[in-house]
Amino acid sequence: MALVSLRNVTKAYPPAERGGAPVVAVDDVSLEIEPGDVYGIIGYSGAGKSTLVRLVNALEPATGGTITVDGREITALPERDLRAVRLEIGMIFQQFNLFNSKTVEGNIAYPLLVAGWPKPKIAARVAELLAFVGLADKAKNYPDQLSGGQKQRVGIARALATSPKLLLADEATSALDPETTGEVLALLKRVNREFGVTIIVITHEMDVIQSIATKVAVMDGGRVVESGDVFDVFSAPKQASSARFVSTVVKGVPSPAEVAVLRERHEGRLVTLSFRDGDASQASVFLELARAGVEFELVYGGINDIQGRAFGHLTLALRGPDASVQAALAAVADRIDVTEVA
Numbered sequence: 001m002a003l004v005s006l007r008n009v010t011k012a013y014p015p016a017e018r019g020g021a022p023v024v025a026v027d028d029v030s031l032e033i034e035p036g037d038v039y040g041i042i043g044y045s046g047a048g049k050s051t052l053v054r055l056v057n058a059l060e061p062a063t064g065g066t067i068t069v070d071g072r073e074i075t076a077l078p079e080r081d082l083r084a085v086r087l088e089i090g091m092i093f094q095q096f097n098l099f100n101s102k103t104v105e106g107n108i109a110y111p112l113l114v115a116g117w118p119k120p121k122i123a124a125r126v127a128e129l130l131a132f133v134g135l136a137d138k139a140k141n142y143p144d145q146l147s148g149g150q151k152q153r154v155g156i157a158r159a160l161a162t163s164p165k166l167l168l169a170d171e172a173t174s175a176l177d178p179e180t181t182g183e184v185l186a187l188l189k190r191v192n193r194e195f196g197v198t199i200i201v202i203t204h205e206m207d208v209i210q211s212i213a214t215k216v217a218v219m220d221g222g223r224v225v226e227s228g229d230v231f232d233v234f235s236a237p238k239q240a241s242s243a244r245f246v247s248t249v250v251k252g253v254p255s256p257a258e259v260a261v262l263r264e265r266h267e268g269r270l271v272t273l274s275f276r277d278g279d280a281s282q283a284s285v286f287l288e289l290a291r292a293g294v295e296f297e298l299v300y301g302g303i304n305d306i307q308g309r310a311f312g313h314l315t316l317a318l319r320g321p322d323a324s325v326q327a328a329l330a331a332v333a334d335r336i337d338v339t340e341v342a
């Protein structure tokens with residue numbers, strides 16, 4: 001059974017002006033998140049990602065549809081029961097949201113105090129969490145004495161305090177440098193693997209999806225336009241709007257401005273060859289072009305790795321008799337995707 005299930009969920013905010021149209025932040029979204037998933041939610045700014053997470057966390061009520069978390073239909077629960085649900089869902093934020101007036105251990109203990117745990121039990125749990133996130137020596141420090149990465153590790157410890165089954169991460173690494181991002185992602189991976197915590201990550205960063213997500217949903221205009229395995233969605237997006245977003249984060253797809261520069265610099269026909277793990281090898285494709293007497297130059301490209309599976313896009317400038325180029329491309333197109341550069 002799915003841990004989180006959304007059926008036709010909608011969130012409309014009242015119009016900003018009297019008589020105006022409501023703002024539909026989430027529009028008829030259905031998603032199933034299985035236990036153990038690290039589920040990425042991606043999309044441009046304003047797509048509705050944060051709103052969706054606030055609905056799952058019961059911080060805001062949906063205006064339509066049903067949301068079920070761990071077997072409980074939260075869209076049908078009264079406010080007094082939602083407090084208990086919220087305590088079972090951990091959340092981490094871009095700006096960490098720590099209490100600056102409390103020490104590291106005070107921050108981590110906070111949700112346990114709210115949940116009414118006895119003091120000795122809290123102390124033992126806090127010590128365990130500090131060890132897990134590698135901050136045992138910082139227990140008595142205050143947040144402003146910590147680096148960004150350390151603050152987020154405190155955020156993770158606090159979110160895990162009550163042993164939630166679900167952790168929501170809203171742009172949790174967006175304020176961190178690449179190295180620190182890597183450390184925090186490695187920690188989240190351990191949270192998922194060692195404790196079996198299901199994680200929903202909202203992000204606009206490819207690195208995050210690439211290194212930890214197993215499934216992904218692409219949002220655009222409040223809707224989920226495509227969802228599935230990360231490799232499938234990123235290597236061969238099916239919808240035009242997800243392809244547009246994916247092309248902004250994957251390596252190897254030239255932007256329109258880059259295409260203009262390539263056109264100026266290179267003669268001949270420009271085509272992008274898209275390779276996916278399991279398709280024809282690059283060597284066999286290049287051999288085909290050479291055999292047909294087509295001269296080619298690699299002018300743009302990149303290979304991406306998603307959990308050990310590679311895909312990428314290589315743009316070539318092709319020169320040779322038109323008929324030879326055409327025949328070679330036709331042969332190659334049987335095995336991999338070939339796109340004429342517009």
Ligand SMILES: Nc1ncnc2c1ncn2[C@@H]1O[C@H](COP(=O)(O)OP(=O)(O)OP(=O)(O)O)[C@@H](O)[C@H]1O
Pocket residue numbers: 013014023024025043044045046047048049050051052
């Ligand atoms: N409390 C609110 N009242 C009115 N409109 C809102 C409210 N919260 C969000 N919206 C609107 O809902 C839409 C979706 O916003 P949301 O913050 O969920 O998008 P997002 O994909 O998370 O974007 P970002 O990455 O910039 O945070 C936007 O048009 C936003 O202006």
